[in-house]
Amino acid sequence: MGGQTALNLAVSLADSGALDRLGVRLIGASLPAIRAAEDRQLFKQAMNRIGLKTPPSGIGTTLEECLVIAEDIGEFPLIVGPAFTLGGTGGGIAYNRSEFEDICRAGLAASHTRQVLIEKSLLGWKEYELDVMRDMADNVVMICSIENIDPMGVHTGDSITVAPTETLTDKEYQRLRDYSVAIIREIGVECGGSNVQFAVNPADGEEVIEMNPRVSRSSATASKATGFPIAKMAAKLSVGYTLDQIPNDITKKTPASFEPSIDHVVTKRAKDNVWGYGRAQ
Template sequence: RNFQEALQKAAQSLEINRNGLGADGRELKDQQEILESLEHPSWNRLFHIYDAFKLGISLSTIHKLSKIDKWFLIQIEELLQVERDIEQYTLDTIPKDLFRTAKEKGYADRQLGHLLSCLESEVYKKRKELGINRVYKTVDTCAAEFEARTPYYYSTFDHENELVVSNKKKIVVLGSGPNRIGQGIEFDYSCVHGVLAAKECGYETIMINCNPETVSTDFDVADKLYFEPVFWEHIYEIIEQEKPLGVIVQLGGQTALKLAEKLSKYGIPILGTSFEALDLAEDRGSFSKLLKENNIPYPEFGVVQDAEEALVLSKKLNFPLLVRPSYVLGGQGMKIVINEKELEEHIVDIMKKIPNNKVLLDHYLDGAIEAEADAICDGEDVYIIGIMQHIEPAGIHSGDSYAVLPPYNLGDFIIRQIEAYTKKIALSLKTVGLINIQFAIK
């Protein structure tokens, strides 16, 4: 209900591994770099304004360099003062009024955990003990001309809760968050059709997403829409309020998939493919072992967690190598490298952006044809939806490739092999729902 809370929620919605505007240990500390950034508009200048205040750079200097209205700068400066106040306490000693003030200004439990040197779950537990609860307000779609009756909600920390919870059987669909390279509007299309299908089956459908420029956030698509960051704290509190039969994660891209582990840990039913199967599919090394067990051919591979391991492995696999992080979608962090220098630089870059990631190295099949199969499975039967052949060779990411349906020159034998392998993989993963598999043919 205030600018600071809105700003923090916007930062949490960005999908750039930030917990909010700050208080996550990722601040830039190079003063000269910050001063240069303030002069030039960029996607991360907002964060550098926060960093500048944290380093003690004055409001007048920041205003002079950035030309941003002082009112907005004061709002950010006030957040830093709240953080300094919080850091004087521990979780056991923080005053309730200060705790509530922080939540009213948009601080996530994870941010408060960072400031108080404790776990996010401990902050959540303490907050509940103090009775500091999130409430939900109806979005005023009528500009206050008359009473709004649309079930379109956002959360805040206030006293009156406008949310009306029904006794109907409900299903939650997690949205795909912001559109960006590697994760576009196709996932929103999937979410919308998932919502429509659940409605046809008689369930009350609940959509959670933060992007206003999508169809899923149109107020009349789902029975109930929460316009919230696809961020654990927000998702969990909505589920606690609504108590759905389950949550669909496989339609919202990597944004939704990465929440599957916590949903499973907290005993929240995942509708469709289980977290264990999703995790197996996303862990490059484990998935390669599954292929081996099913006698499905694949390039020689290895899994590494640092540059030193990668250099040792490269001598066994031979260049060129395809480098692929685990738990990413849309080709994030994937690259073909042709020598040790490129390999070392890329592994260091991946580990900086995605710490503790398991990176798969496999020998790149130069000149291979790429094809992909889409299928749907109920855990027992597999139905092939279609097989597409890429015009570009393997190694060009599928999101950047043209594909032809049906395949134009694969031949019946290759198509039958793709169908057989697709069925084996889908059943081995105990897939319940959609599956897409990409094949390199050489």
């Protein structure tokens, strides 16, 4: 198993004491790193420590707490995002109180920790993702930058995306690159790949949306676009290799510590599983 399922399973096994009892050590993303990235409150605190902006938000563990947070933010629409879920499960955009209550109930039920993040809407902002990789010697490389054609409000998994980014200025890209390196270090992913998501509005600057301490659907796009096998490299890094010790799969001459550079554009679009519709009840 990989992705969000593996993270949730690792946390559950650690909380139950099974890992300690059986002498199992997590490699790659450690338990504190998983918690720091997936726990909405811990992530917000981590971003504050390194001076990065996140949307005004609050953490709710009950419907009553969620309603208080909504009043504090002061306006709809609001984004509801459960912690420890995959592909936006249980979350959504609420345009009024009735929708907000329904989404919060679904989010609390779906969350591994019964925790939802309620944040100010950034609908219409541009959305970008950067896939980064770190080794145990603290070398960090940028694998690929990805731009969502659809603005904020359409989940990344459902959006048409393009690699590399097309509408960032060089200064904007360099800032997001620096932020991504700072984030993977602050969260504490010792080695492996991570996916960092940003919202950008030229009039307001950049804000951090979230960071996944794992490979994602976007990571698959990044691997195909650059030829850099993120999952394979992450596995090697987790057993002790450093990026400069692993040969690049494409050139066979340079090490993986050389950041990929592409001279083409790769586009990903979501695909509906139409074959499943006939069996839906």
